Amino acid sequence: MASGSQKRLAKEYADCTKTPPTGMSIHLANESDLHKWHVTLEGPAGSVYAGGRFGLIITLPTDYPFKAPDVRFATRIYHPNVTNDNQGGICLGLLKSGNWKPSTRLLSVLEAIRGLLAEPQPDDPLEARIAHEYQNDRKEFEKNARSYVNHYAKGPVKFDVAPPNVNASGSSKDGAAPSR
């Protein structure tokens, strides 16, 4: 009867679906489970990711407002702040467990991720190589990013490509996800 957090989740979901951030569509992975969201994100116009459609999987812990949600890219993306593998981990200050504030809304989390695509933050990278490339050889970076977009982010978004090795390394919460 986690009704408190259920209620909050329901409200967050209603907020996000009622006025979704530009270029995003939000659905539940499973109609009866508010804890797993599938977000389709269109690459922001003007950025190297324009034209691509990226899948985001948001997993909300059971003690959600008190613990940060887990947000991952389901679609591979060439980005300094996203792991360049099929786990799609995101480096976002807002979501770090030390910085998470229970009052943060998911809407602002989604906005922040969109902002990250429009403007990568190479100073706080997850992929040092890509960050280096982004800072020193922008043309090469853009070429690589576009090729990633063309290769992975065209066509319908697949959420079930959730990386198999999440099971092994990710937290137990995520363990149930890929099996679906």
Next chain:
Amino acid sequence: MLAGPRCRNFTSLYSYLGLSLRHIPPDIPALVAQCATPPVINGRVLPTTVHTYSRRAHPPQAWFPPPSPPHNATMPPPNTPEEGVPTAGAVVPAPANTSATYILGRHHLYPEPPVSPPPRVPTAPPAATTESSRATTPNPSRSSSRPRSASRDSSASCSNRSCLLPINYQDLHYETEVDKSLECPICRTPFHLPLTTKPCGHTFCASCLDRALEIQPLCPIDRTPLDASRDVCHTRIVLDQLDRLRVRCPNRGCDYICARELLPVHYERYCEYTMVHCPDPDCDLRVARADARGDRGCLHTFTTCQYCGKEVMVAGLEEHYDADCGGHTAKCGHCNAIVVRHRMEKHTAKDCPRTMVACKWRPFGCSEWAPREVVEKHEQGLCVYQAIGRLARDRMEDRMIINELKERVSAMDERLRKSEKKEKNRSRDGGGHFGGIPSAAPFMPDLDLNHSPRAAPSYNGGTWESPEDYMLAQFERIESRMEDLRKMIMELDGHHTMRLLNDTMRLNEQIAELGSKVGVLGMHTTWLMNVQRQSRGQQRAGTTGGTPGPGIGVAGGVSGGGGSAGGREEEARRYFSSSNDVGLPLRRNSDGRNPPRL
């Protein structure tokens, strides 16, 4: 994780602040313990509607802070192996320790929002031990592992049975739009027991803030470091605003709507749908209050559904009809709606749009008789008897009020007459005692409180319903007597003052009159004396040689005495000269015959 004496609990702060928390039953912990095991009836495990509280993420020590050292001593020390059964350890002490149960329970004022879905397999951490596994481990030293039968025998369980499930404030349905600023930023529902942080001024529900600070001692909005014991306070204005919100009763099936502050009273005392303990003392389940009231006994027995043949618990029959019963419905003969069979009567009486009904203004002359949907429209605006009907209804109401008032007046008359009669009797009885003071005699006897022989029979005689009534009546009578006496004294005082005034005025007048008379007399005397002296002076002048008196042209009408009175004449002369010296004009000296006028 913070635990032990350092942990805090804001709801206890609320109780210190003297805020009303009546809706929270005193012993939730016992409930928790009770809910931990699915009840077993007739050998099968029943699904509990009451969810268990998660014990995984937050050891209950954080939720039952020891309010004082003695209670601390009753709790198992943190981080000992015994912590494996923390809920029961803190919650179910030995029967002799009931006071500790109460206090601990009182501080646990709202249920901890669980962090995990209920059907969690009891896994490795000992904190997740279920009650059943505890019961199997022989541990005679801990009364916490009492089996359920034992809990029924103990007297503590009796008090448990009277308690209700707490209202979940985060699940309430608000009837009016709630201002966004009254919503907790953590749970996004209107605050329950709001607390405001002192350094940054943010407000949260007590439970939300409690949990957030347990994870990080920082403000959940701006991450200001917070000391939970000092840096929070409650804001009364927020509480007042919250109290005024209109909420719907959280019980299923109840449509009652009231201000939020009144909800606990409705929920605890009046709502027919509140889940209370089963009237059967051997059953630990709950039923709606309306079902528990009759002599239907325990409703947690299984019966066969009359429609589908499934075995269902009696208490859950209605739910069963709504959810998964097959073949229990029928078509309404009028409107073709599908209705649960045994609710058909209610449907035709209240809802069915095709059933023929009469206009509600029929008693006042309307002859409309049509299907309900038509009649409803008709009633809403077309019925011409509506105005008359309303008038007549108002008149009827007025008449009822008048009748009621009449009855009350006559009853009061009756009482008044009775009491007057009684008082008369009393004053007659007691008059003899104070025969010496005739004027006060009618009032005095009732003041005599010590006169018990007379007071007692009137009580025992059944005139008064209870000693309190009697004392109250006595008191009232004494009061009225006092009032009478006061009035009398005032009156007497007035009389006295009046009389005094009247008497003294007459006296004053007389004195003034007398004074004036004395003055007149004095003047007369002076005049007479003057006359005498003058005449004597003339006599003397006549005898000595006719020299007129120095400066006095007064003709004395009185013939003086002998000539030997030369000294006297001298005297008179001196007298007059002296008066002349002073410069006083002699009054009407020319006419010595008349006495001075008054």
